[in-house]
Amino acid sequence: MWAFIKKEFFHIFRDIRSMVILFGMPIAQVLLFGFAITTDIKDVNIAILDNSKDNITMELSNKLVSSGYFILNDNLKSNDQIEAAFKRGDIKEVVIFENDFAKKLKKEGKANVQLILDASEPNTANMISAYTSGIINTYSLELMKKSFKMPVSIITDTKMLYNPELKSVYMFVPGVITIILMLVSAMMTSISITREKEVGTMEAILVSPLRPIQIILGKVAPYVILSFINLIVILLLAKFVFAMPMYGSLILLLLESILFIVMALALGILISAISKSQQQAMMLSMFGLLLPTILLSGFIFPIENMPLPLQWVSHIMPSKWFIIILKNIMLKGVGMAYFWKETLILFLMTTFFIVMSVKKFKLRLE
Amino acid sequence: MRIILYILQKEFIQVFRDKTMLPIIFVIPIFQLLILSYTATFEIKNVNLAVVDHDKSVMSSKIISKFSGSAFFNFKGNATTYDEAVLSLKRSEIDQILVIEQNFEKNLRSGQSPHIQIATNAINGSAASLMSAYASSIIADFNREIIVDENPTANVGLPINAQPTFWYNPELNYITYMVPGILVLLVTVIGMFLSGMNLVKEKEMGTIEQINVTPIKKYQFITGKLVPFWIIANVDLAIGLLIAYFVFSIPVVGSLPLLFGVSSVYLVAVLSLGLLVSTMTNTMQQSMFISWFLLVIFIMMSGLFTPVESMPQWAQNINYINPVAYFIKINRMIMLKGSGFADFHKEFYMLLVYAVSVLSFAIMRYRKRV
Amino acid sequence: MEENNIIVVEGLYKKFGSFVANDNLNFTVRKGEIFGFLGANGAGKTTAIKILSGLSKPTSGKVIVAGCNVKHEANKLKKNIGYMSQRFSLYDDMTVKENFRFYGGIYGLSAKEIKLKTDHLLRKLDMVENKDVLLKKLPLGWKQKLAFSVAVMHDPAVVFLDEPTGGVDPITRRQFWEMIYEKSLEGTTIFVTTHYMDEAEYCERVSIMAEGKIEALDTPANLKKQFKVETMDDVFVKIARKES
Numbered sequence: 001m002w003a004f005i006k007k008e009f010f011h012i013f014r015d016i017r018s019m020v021i022l023f024g025m026p027i028a029q030v031l032l033f034g035f036a037i038t039t040d041i042k043d044v045n046i047a048i049l050d051n052s053k054d055n056i057t058m059e060l061s062n063k064l065v066s067s068g069y070f071i072l073n074d075n076l077k078s079n080d081q082i083e084a085a086f087k088r089g090d091i092k093e094v095v096i097f098e099n100d101f102a103k104k105l106k107k108e109g110k111a112n113v114q115l116i117l118d119a120s121e122p123n124t125a126n127m128i129s130a131y132t133s134g135i136i137n138t139y140s141l142e143l144m145k146k147s148f149k150m151p152v153s154i155i156t157d158t159k160m161l162y163n164p165e166l167k168s169v170y171m172f173v174p175g176v177i178t179i180i181l182m183l184v185s186a187m188m189t190s191i192s193i194t195r196e197k198e199v200g201t202m203e204a205i206l207v208s209p210l211r212p213i214q215i216i217l218g219k220v221a222p223y224v225i226l227s228f229i230n231l232i233v234i235l236l237l238a239k240f241v242f243a244m245p246m247y248g249s250l251i252l253l254l255l256e257s258i259l260f261i262v263m264a265l266a267l268g269i270l271i272s273a274i275s276k277s278q279q280q281a282m283m284l285s286m287f288g289l290l291l292p293t294i295l296l297s298g299f300i301f302p303i304e305n306m307p308l309p310l311q312w313v314s315h316i317m318p319s320k321w322f323i324i325i326l327k328n329i330m331l332k333g334v335g336m337a338y339f340w341k342e343t344l345i346l347f348l349m350t351t352f353f354i355v356m357s358v359k360k361f362k363l364r365l366e
Numbered sequence: 367m368r369i370i371l372y373i374l375q376k377e378f379i380q381v382f383r384d385k386t387m388l389p390i391i392f393v394i395p396i397f398q399l400l401i402l403s404y405t406a407t408f409e410i411k412n413v414n415l416a417v418v419d420h421d422k423s424v425m426s427s428k429i430i431s432k433f434s435g436s437a438f439f440n441f442k443g444n445a446t447t448y449d450e451a452v453l454s455l456k457r458s459e460i461d462q463i464l465v466i467e468q469n470f471e472k473n474l475r476s477g478q479s480p481h482i483q484i485a486t487n488a489i490n491g492s493a494a495s496l497m498s499a500y501a502s503s504i505i506a507d508f509n510r511e512i513i514v515d516e517n518p519t520a521n522v523g524l525p526i527n528a529q530p531t532f533w534y535n536p537e538l539n540y541i542t543y544m545v546p547g548i549l550v551l552l553v554t555v556i557g558m559f560l561s562g563m564n565l566v567k568e569k570e571m572g573t574i575e576q577i578n579v580t581p582i583k584k585y586q587f588i589t590g591k592l593v594p595f596w597i598i599a600n601v602d603l604a605i606g607l608l609i610a611y612f613v614f615s616i617p618v619v620g621s622l623p624l625l626f627g628v629s630s631v632y633l634v635a636v637l638s639l640g641l642l643v644s645t646m647t648n649t650m651q652q653s654m655f656i657s658w659f660l661l662v663i664f665i666m667m668s669g670l671f672t673p674v675e676s677m678p679q680w681a682q683n684i685n686y687i688n689p690v691a692y693f694i695k696i697n698r699m700i701m702l703k704g705s706g707f708a709d710f711h712k713e714f715y716m717l718l719v720y721a722v723s724v725l726s727f728a729i730m731r732y733r734k735r736v
Numbered sequence: 737m738e739e740n741n742i743i744v745v746e747g748l749y750k751k752f753g754s755f756v757a758n759d760n761l762n763f764t765v766r767k768g769e770i771f772g773f774l775g776a777n778g779a780g781k782t783t784a785i786k787i788l789s790g791l792s793k794p795t796s797g798k799v800i801v802a803g804c805n806v807k808h809e810a811n812k813l814k815k816n817i818g819y820m821s822q823r824f825s826l827y828d829d830m831t832v833k834e835n836f837r838f839y840g841g842i843y844g845l846s847a848k849e850i851k852l853k854t855d856h857l858l859r860k861l862d863m864v865e866n867k868d869v870l871l872k873k874l875p876l877g878w879k880q881k882l883a884f885s886v887a888v889m890h891d892p893a894v895v896f897l898d899e900p901t902g903g904v905d906p907i908t909r910r911q912f913w914e915m916i917y918e919k920s921l922e923g924t925t926i927f928v929t930t931h932y933m934d935e936a937e938y939c940e941r942v943s944i945m946a947e948g949k950i951e952a953l954d955t956p957a958n959l960k961k962q963f964k965v966e967t968m969d970d971v972f973v974k975i976a977r978k979e980s
Contacts, residue, residue: 036681119532166491372841579819
């Protein structure tokens with residue numbers, strides 16, 4: 001038995017390219033997601049079309065540019081230039097001050113700013129518009145205070161729970177852990193077992209005195225350890241590079257991860273039992289496991305906003321439940337009482353996949 | 367030329383004879399487009415809100431009705447204490463808590479500034495900032511109404527009126543934005559994996575040996591490997607555009623020939639990249655993993671899901687060698703804004719240089735000698 | 737005499753780092769000859785055959801095959817040779833006819849020539865009714881015979897066969913050698929490596945390699961005389977024993 005596991009290890013670790021990918025990928029992903037990818041907006045290129053050029057429009061322009069959200073890319077001269085600037089993709093917003101802005105404000109007590117947004121990116125456009133309006137409204141309120149007596153102003157205290165700095169990495173770390181565990185445990189296992197079948201070495205092992213269960217354990221043992229190392233590496237990166245907290249119990253987190261890894265391995269064995277070639281196993285894992293894990297688990301996109309049928313589909317994604325558990329432990333710091341339901345679902349799924357894969361595997365052997 | 371035709375004939379026979387290939391080439395992309403377009407949304411709606419009202423006054427219920435009247439919030443009832451509300455937030459029953467302090471109305475009447483607290487589950491940072499901004503704006507609105515109530519002479523609105531207009535996608539439909547990007551993703555995945563696995567397959571099967579002793583030239587062989595997938599990927603793009611038009615009602619605003627012109631150059635770059643990977647690997651498994659790894663980085667950095675401008679400069683610099691980023695940008699410009707060639711000539715030339723250099727590199731790397 | 741030699745090898749060395757795979761090989765092969773290339777595994781046979789067929793470059797030495805210097809004229813050389821590898825390397829997922837068409841096409845035969853050749857070769861193989869069958873459905877022996885036919889389809893001056901009969905039953909092996917003889921009578925030179933010593937007897941001349949060197953080169957009859965033994969098997973064993 002030992003010799004068999006050792007052989008499996010040797011197989012995997014000898015291949016440097018695979019090793020680089022297996023360990024390089026999670027690290028690269030966590031670093032990239034953590035440092036580079038943010039859903040927030042800053043340094044948005046805008047253009048200003050100032051038809052008035054008085055002290056108030058100047059002051060407002062300055063407020064916009066000095067806010068940190070915007071970079072003044074261009075001062076436009078006429079309406080005709082707007083379309084071209086958008087089409088070149090240089091800017092995302094044009095701020096237009098109407099003629100005689102300050103004069104109108106003084107005489108009529110009212111003046112108009114028009115914001116034109118490139119809404120081909122609706123989310124960004126929405127945020128840019130909200131930020132711009134916010135700056136203008138604040139300025140406007142100040143003007144108002146000067147001319148009217150202000151009876152009250154309600155003070156809004158906002159509090160961001162669990163992630164006060166709104167770091168994107170808090171979102172991504174649980175997702176990346178899930179994907180990597182899925183990739184290494186399920187995909188690698190399925191391909192490696194299928195390959196033995198394809199090459200024919202499986203028969204040699206099957207006629208050996210090892211029992212089927214020992215064979216399977218021997219095959220998956222290296223991947224369990226690989227997955228675990230990856231998990232630890234990602235957790236260390238999250239803690240020391242991104243200063244991500246770990247409020248809950250680490251031991252509980254590791255136990256839940258083992259449950260998930262076992263589930264993924266059972267899935268991998270199941271896939272290898274049904275597929276005839278490596279290529280098939282790859283395609284099954286790719287389109288049956290990885291893409292749904294990325295799309296329907298709430299890793300990047302919130303599930304609540306998807307159409308109902310897709311929300312139903314997401315319920316059968318083990319990764320969805322695992323991500324909820326991870327977030328609960330790491331960020332909310334709560335205990336089992338808060339996610340026993342999710343754990344139970346994962347546990348039932350694991351049992352189901354183990355039973356299925358043992359059945360299918362036996363069928364193959366007979 | 368005749369020789370290339372014979373190679374093409376052979377490649378097409380092999381592609382279309384493989385029963386697993388056809389679904390991979392045509393069915394999966396369609397599924398991807400349909401499902402991805404619906405899942406890939408950052409739009410925030412239905413925020414579950416709980417209220418802790420310590421004041422229980424006319425004013426506080428006015429504020430609460432403002433929230434429950436908004437389409438953005440799902441009013442999930444009152445909690446007696448903040449801690450109780452936090453518990454249900456921990457249980458993921460709610461996303462946001464609104465706390466109205468005691469004596470809210472009294473303070474308001476007496477001219478002291480009263481406090482309202484908004485606590486948001488911020489694990490998803492960007493969603494949280496939007497939720498928080500929405501809640502704040504409702505309170506600000508309420509505040510302004512009070513000012514107007516107190517000063518009948520004042521204008522109903524603020525003195526400066528900011529009026530946003532949304533061009534190219536007036537309803538701010540997120541699917542409209544995602545579809546052009548997902549189309550790029552789709553042809554990229556298909557192109558890169560198919561071309562990447564094909565050459566390695568010849569290595570694994572040993573057929574490459576027989577090819578290597580023939581007088582076939584490197585460029586002929588690589589061309590033969592490239593063209594079928596180039597055609598297939600362009601067909602996939604066409605199918606995708608049809609789905610975009612008929613299912614999502616997203617027409618191509620710009621020039622269709624221009625779009626296919628750019629995609630043709632882009633596909634040469636992507637397919638060559640796949641071929642390059644397969645010249646450097648010996649098994650399909652290796653080729654698959656390296657392609658997957660490159661793709662994940664390219665796609666995450668490309669601006670498909672997140673704005674490129676918000677990334678730090680070094681990360682934006684990485685995008686100089688990211689073909690996916692160029693094509694997503696160009697495709698969105700053509701499909702949504704109707705931009706012309708002059709609008710993106712820089713990106714196009716970069717793609718051209720990229721395609722030519724990766725292709726030559728792939729041809730160089732493919733060695734007929736052992 | 738000189739112009740009759742289709743393969744000329746003088747002072748061929750091939751080194752991989754410090755390992756010498758081919759150590760000063762010198763031999764010639766006459767036009768139309770069946771030349772056997774024998775040796776234990778790892779003796780340097782495959783390295784030599786790869787150099788002769790232009791797949792690999794010699795470290796030093798002169799190698800002329802079919803009038804082409806393999807060092808500089810690899811592409812011209814490839815038009816004039818055929819090659820059949822020890823691993824089956826035709827396309828399993830294509831039919832017999834499609835394989836012929838593809839290889840005929842890349843050797844520059846016209847569509848008419850391809851059709852004539854295919855018909856002719858299939859008739860000889862007695863496989864006309866199988867022309868639309870996928871290769872993976874055919875037994876190994878048939879596939880090997882097909883591989884040989886594909887290798888000679890463009891009428892090369894020299895055909896290199898790298899252990900062509902590995903894993904094939906005795907009857908098919910016989911038929912295979914009949915095909916080789918027939919081709920040789922048409923004037924094609926056959927350069928063949930093999931493990932089967934009975935096959936060595938079919939060759940006109942045989943060279944035996946050990947540790948990168950050619951240890952013996954003559955007709956099977958002369959070799960047996962020289963080593964004072966009855967069979968080629970014994971010749972082989974004697975050379976192998978001398979080495980160790």
